[in-house]
């Protein structure tokens with residue numbers, strides 16, 4: 001006989017109360033209710049769309065596991081908003097959950113800015129891997145999330161592209177929301193702030209603009225370096241900043257460089273941006289990159305062999321967005337072709353992100369000569385000795401990669417070879433590099449050397 005739904009749900013609540021933190025349980029689970037269990041599907045009602053999204057993103061698996069434990073068989077979980085509620089109630093709730101809806105003054109501000117604070121649900125602390133490169137920024141972000149408006153105000157996160165500034169910044173927002181669901185967390189790019197300002201000026205609604213931004217409990221502003229040279233935005237941001245700071249509200253800023261290196265930043269803003277804590281994020285080391293890949297894979301429920309993790313982490317060094325992109329490309333490739341996850345199988349789609357530097361034929365030839373223990377005469381001559389023709393083929397391939405020379409012109413550089421010979425060489429190396437990991441490494445090293453050899457040449 002089927003267990004009554006009330007019994008089932010109260011057992012689920014009992015179990016989840018033990019498993020989850022109190023704020024999580026109180027905020028997301030206790031407010032939900034089980035509606036019915038039919039055809040092996042448990043329907044759960046939430047009071048508003050945001051609670052539904054949140055449960056779906058973060059807790060559906062946990063709920064499913066607990067229900068399976070209790071019932072002894074797996075069930076699907078279907079989470080939906082309680083339609084019995086009046087629409088206006090939902091809207092009120094949305095507003096009270098920190099989502100800025102129709103209740104704020106909207107004149108002159110683009111509507112979508114006020115609908116939600118648009119935090120990415122993946123950018124939470126639990127998904128952030130801490131390494132030597134970001135330890136301080138992470139600790140500061142956590143401190144700010146726990147005690148906003150206290151010590152580190154503003155928190156200024158800076159670091160190169162794709163190193164986790166936005167992730168940490170938004171993690172602060174999520175954390176605050178979980179602890180205090182009615183906080184007003186505003187996440188905005190500097191560009192959006194400027195656009196809102198321009199719209200407000202155009203519609204003569206500066207008052208609404210100011211009230212909106214100055215009502216934040218936590219203001220998260222991304223890419224603040226783009227404020228450079230925008231005098232009016234700087235002026236307005238200065239007053240927003242002061243109002244929030246004086247009221248003990250937290251401001252977090254992210255930038256690709258520290259305040260004193262943002263050209264055209266007013267001195268008074270520069271000193272305010274520096275008066276809290278400037279925490280920088282460096283490029284991650286190999287271990288951290290591997291840990292990031294492993295964590296991503298765990299979330300996707302994928303087992304990655306260690307060699308694969310090492311291989312990707314070794315080749316993608318300075319930008320975590322690119323590292324993640326490489327993993328996604330590899331996963332897509334092996335799943336499309338139904339291949340096992342091995343280094344050989346993913347190598348073809350993981351062309352390392354080399355910055356192409358236009359190189360001269362001479363630079364390429366001299367790198368080949370140094371690296372393969374052959375002479376320039378060997379490369380230009382007709383010897384068919386294996387080592388020489390191998391060096392020649394690699395040289396032709398690299399010349400095709402690093403220059404815009406046509407096939408016949410490359411042939412000329414190699415002592416007047418026919419263009420079909422060049423074409424054959426390029427195709428052969430392209431084929432081989434799809435399965436030969438050592439060759440991929442060798443080509444990368446040679447490319448690096450060619451780049452190095454070409455840079456001084458270019459600037460002279």
Ligand SMILES: Nc1ncnc2c1ncn2[C@@H]1O[C@H](COP(=O)(O)OP(=O)(O)OP(=O)(O)O)[C@@H](O)[C@H]1O
Pocket residue numbers: 123127128129130134159160161162163164165166167168256292320321324
């Ligand atoms: N330490 C980390 N652990 C896990 N994921 C990370 C980490 N650092 C960055 N990422 C991931 O890398 C990607 C890029 O991060 P993010 O967008 O935060 O970078 P950013 O520094 O803001 O870049 P940009 O300068 O381009 O704005 C995101 O998907 C993020 O989740």
